[in-house]
Amino acid sequence: MHEATLTIGQLADRSGVAPSALRYYERLGLIRAERTGGNQRRYARTELRRVAFIRISQQVGVSLEEIREALASLPSGRTPTPDDWAALSRAWRNRLDEKIRLLGKLRDDLDGCIGCGCLSLQRCTLYNPGDALAAEGSGARLMLPRPGPDAA
Amino acid sequence: MHEATLTIGQLADRSGVAPSALRYYERLGLIRAERTGGNQRRYARTELRRVAFIRISQQVGVSLEEIREALASLPSGRTPTPDDWAALSRAWRNRLDEKIRLLGKLRDDLDGCIGCGCLSLQRCTLYNPGDALAAEGSGARLMLPRPGPDAA
DNA sequence: CCTTGAGTTGAAGTGCGCTTCAACTCCGAG
DNA sequence: CTCGGAGTTGAAGCGCACTTCAACTCAAGG
Known part of the structure; x- marks a missing residue:
């Protein structure tokens, strides 16, 4: 309970975004996931924030490609800080x-x-x-x- | 010579909307056109206003279907007045x-x-x-x- | 071990708002 | 009358943002 990572179903439930959409986002490079030994996705909790950012941006009328570019400006090495x-x-x-x-x-x-x-x-x-x-x-x-x- | 009706090309030029889009709008029932003996479209000048309304509405994020419904509220018998x-x-x-x-x-x-x-x-x-x-x-x-x- | 539900993939389908194409017709200038 | 640009059609294609599908694997409870 309350583990470090989320399954795709959990991320879907918590974000309100369908699993298929999450996989789609991943294909486009908007979010990332680790894999278990059995090849299942495991999401860091910070991905929740990325998904939230994606949906909010979409509401403003921004395309996924532009959102991808914006997210690419986040630091890749470390977990983004609030300042980021x-x-x-x-x-x-x-x-x-x-x-x-x-x-x-x-x-x-x-x-x-x-x-x-x-x-x-x-x-x-x-x-x-x-x-x-x-x-x-x-x-x-x-x-x-x-x-x-x-x-x- | 400032004729009573417009060809599709003229309407396209004056409205900034491609002929293909105008035909598409017609198929959806957003605009209307008379036909010449040779089956070519001839647009009443009032259609210009309809097209303008369509494009403006799209900018507000309204779907063509909704625009169609809105336009359907215009009087069908007579030419819409400014009040309409x-x-x-x-x-x-x-x-x-x-x-x-x-x-x-x-x-x-x-x-x-x-x-x-x-x-x-x-x-x-x-x-x-x-x-x-x-x-x-x-x-x-x-x-x-x-x-x-x-x-x- | 078996079952069941969650997860995996690539491919194909959906809906919107068009554009493009092929094959054809119309119409006005010369 | 000829010519060419403008117009006609239905069908197909496109880009986006997904969803659905089939066929399969994984993970956890009984």
Whole structure:
């Protein structure tokens, strides 16, 4: 009881993430696991934190690849300290702030567009997400929606 | 010569949405087009507004299916008036407000968690998927509680 | 030892939001 | 009338984030 490591089922239960997803994360290099003699995964408890970070980041709209890159900034040799995590979280916080700001702008623009009836026009600030984001965000690439790269 | 209707290429140029996407939207019932004798699509200019609404909504993280439902609330008989659009936009505005609120909460929680080191714990408000901050990105995924016979 | 439930793998499937392709038609300028 | 770019279709493919499946092994209780 309360052992040093977790089975995949235990990690799944505690994190709320399906085992299949955890295996998938591992394949992508987002989390790690040791193996028992019988080849079963055993997770260090710190992996719980990584999984939490992954899910939280996803809620902010970050892709797994980007999350992988972020996690790669954690020290590989030692167990990450609270400071290590704080550094990551700060970066995400900026992302959140920027995202909140953009949504606020979108909302205000939407209000404006209700009044002016310009909803269909490109010149409307609502309708040029790329420019609007690039023009103002020092935080760089934010919430470009899914549409393909050459939707031009 | 500023004609009454637009070809798919014209609509694509003016809306910034690829023709293939426009056909896809039509298949899903998000936009409509008349046909020429030769079976080519001709779009009423009001479709521009629908397309704009679609793209804006996607930025807020709404799925095409939900957008379809929203658009279905527009009057089918007549051309939607500014008031019709305003009603839709108001609903979206609420959505934006809610989303902004959730992101703010996420940010504050993240701050709190940096301090308390609870990033890995379920009791952390960050980690409660119930809020379904659906994020944008590839298809709004709900963080479904794991399917399966947990209860069984 | 036997059984049972949890875990293992690679491969294939799913859903969304499209894009690409092949094969064909339309339409307007010359 | 010819030509070529724009348009048409259904079917297939893609990228992401997973899930499901089949076939198998492991681990622990009786």
